[in-house]
Amino acid sequence: MTPNHTCSIEVLNHDHSYGKAWRARETAFALAKGTLEESYVVLHAYCEALKIENPRTVFEIELEESKYFKYVFMVLGASLRGFKSCRPVIIIDGTHLKGKYKGTIIVGVAIDGNNQLYPLAYAIVDSENDRALKWFMTNLKAAIGECPNLVFISDRGQSIANVIDIVFLNSYHELCTFHLKRNVENYFKDKVVRKLFHDAYRAYRESEFKRHWVQIVNYKNGSLATYLEDASIQWWARCYQFGNRYDNMTSNISKCFNAITKEVRVLPATSLLEYIRGMLQGWSHERRTMWSNSTSTHLVYAEEIMSLECEKARRCRVNPIDYYRFHVKDGGIDGIALTLENVVTSNCSVWRFRVRMLLLQLERAILIHLLYAADCIVM
Template sequence: MEDHRQANCNVIGELIKSKYMSIKRVHTPHGIINDMLDDYGVSMGYQKAWRAREKALELARGNQDDSYQKLPIYLHMLKVSNPGTITHLVTDNKDHFKYMYLAFANSIKGWKHCRPVIVIDGAYLKTSFGGTLFTASTMDANNNIFPLAFGIGDSENDSSWLWFFAKLKETYGEREGMTIISDRHKSIENAIDDVYPKAFHGACIFHLLNNIKVNFGVHGEDLNLNFVKAAKAYRVQSFEHYMHEIDKIDTRIRPYLQKIGYSTWSRCHAPTRRYTMMTSNIAESINAALKATRTLPITTMMEGLRSLVQKWVWKNGNEANGTFTQVTTDIETVLRENFIRAIKFQVFPVNTILYQVVVEQKGNFLVNLMEKTCECKRFQQDEIPCAHAIAVFAKTRLKTYDYVADYYKTTTMKATYESTVHPLPNESEWTLPETLNKIVLPPKSRKQPGRPRRKRIRSRGEPKVQIKCGRCAQPGHNRKTCRNEPIPKQRNPTKSKKIDK
């Protein structure tokens, strides 16, 4: 193929930079080769297309090396635009980037209105210098994701996690009955033991289930169903029932879980309330939302992160202001479902405080109105009235909303989003005080040859996502590469024809 020397990678990069303005846009070197040939009649090899792509990325999104030097002024302007925001930037003795921490002002103010459960996770940065993005998050009154803090470190090692947790505690302190949920990463366990010795550290049941599959080579829906039900069981009797079913699958699993400790992953054995947060799914959701953002230069990445948090805060704040029930919509749905179940129950008073609720085939449950407890354990664990408690309320004409924890009230959600995240002014208006004039060089890590990895390395035992064609419904390929006959569209028999009169 003839190569046009005048069309060097710098010229081509200028021509195609607009295609990389969206961080989710994928434009491969093969795509560049085809587009340049079709649009300009310019032919080139793969290497030139790759270099042109790198140049276009730099023009559209910024230089990886220079972005570290912009970080101090960006963090300063972030605090100017959002008073109360906390940032920390650490470099080594040769001015190379080491750690960074960020907690927005609205997160700091809203934390006291959320349940005292923090979900922790780390995700690799997909840049030339690598590194790890640390996240801490929780849920608001309507079970939406509420980010608390972000950090960047060189890797998931003891020192970086210890530094992140120390800054997290400085920002948010430690609340009574606090629970921290994460995977069973040893560095996270060590950091929690040092920084939060009084807090309970619970394991994500999804990661633990994958570990069981890897260690014992056991798979199948029976294991998934019984393990999840055992972990989420509110009563020890139910827990033992599902553990007995797991014993039938493989007798080695119970000793393994006993060694880890039932309290680490089982709801009914936990010393604190985990509410509905049994996994680290909310942290995984943040990582997924930031998948494209983690490929950007560090300062551009922080702006993308700020933009995402601003979007969530605006959306959830509007949702709170548009809710006119005493509790949030998610909790209203739970109460409605419990009320439907409670219709079939019979209630017998023991005294003015205690009531016995009779449920067919499941026995009797004692509800204590003063202590807000029920023998099913749901009432006190989730701090939401269970079906048995609602049956008592219906008989005694008590208001159900009075027995719902303040964490789920609409007023609480409005208070959580009372403040917002503001955008930064135009870059031409950025100013950095001389006292904060700091040199920040890229990390000392050596740039790895080849392309940076884009996809996460799946752990052993983690289920693979199987591709299914939308044209022929066969697995193993997609619509673009399908060579099979398309499935004819089935007519909906319930849809009646319109009759012309």
């Protein structure tokens, strides 16, 4: 039988000291989630249980002097299998823990085919220093192996740049343009530089970028240009990027994950990792249920893009050249006329992502033109 707990008004109105209230809070927290010390003790057992229940899970623990906790790294087996179907882009970011022993949780987040958040790897470390980041990236590479054309996106931290060059030799590193834009604005104390930088990094073509770069060079005797050159233009400018970042110009998606875990970052290490595991399990179930009941052959994200491009295609002017080539004019592309043949055979790296969108739009425009012509012939 459950005891009937009662509390008088006199007890509630009693003026308790802050220290007593804090100790009561800590006791209640320990009873519900366990103590921080106990969490580190059961971490090894949790690791083995996770590997048994989730095949191919990678769980590594680093100790100092063979007895003191230092780092922990986790990638779920299901996440590894799903990553093969994601875009080869990993966004790295870290955020502070709120518990007694502080620390930092580093996350590696990918994006799935439906343009949704896909958390991949996590590590609890002391801080975002060279040693901790190298340990994280080394374990990440051991988990995912060699990925062709892999791109990492992060803020402008020298530590992460150095580690990527050492561990992932065949990958590319790009900067989060949102962080760089904010740094530029704070450094120059002028909102004008925000638009100058925004127009430059979003340019698809070198000719367009150079027009904006002239304005940047003329700003305060070239001080802004020097600042941006120090950040390596190929790391932030879309038209000069080495790898294909699939239009992911910022690390905002990793910030979304950090926001989701904001309230639980006070939990002990084991409880925090278990919360993340449970959250991913729930997401996987929801997405699996949604797609199993879907009647469409395309993802929601793809359907939205195709619908938008079809609307744009209706505004294009299509002039046949012969049976296989068409001259498509779209005023939205600076009045430049493109042929379908040129778009298909183009090897220009500047258009690596944009060409896909243009091709989809041009194909729809040509299809609409042919269908209209067929209707006219029938009539």
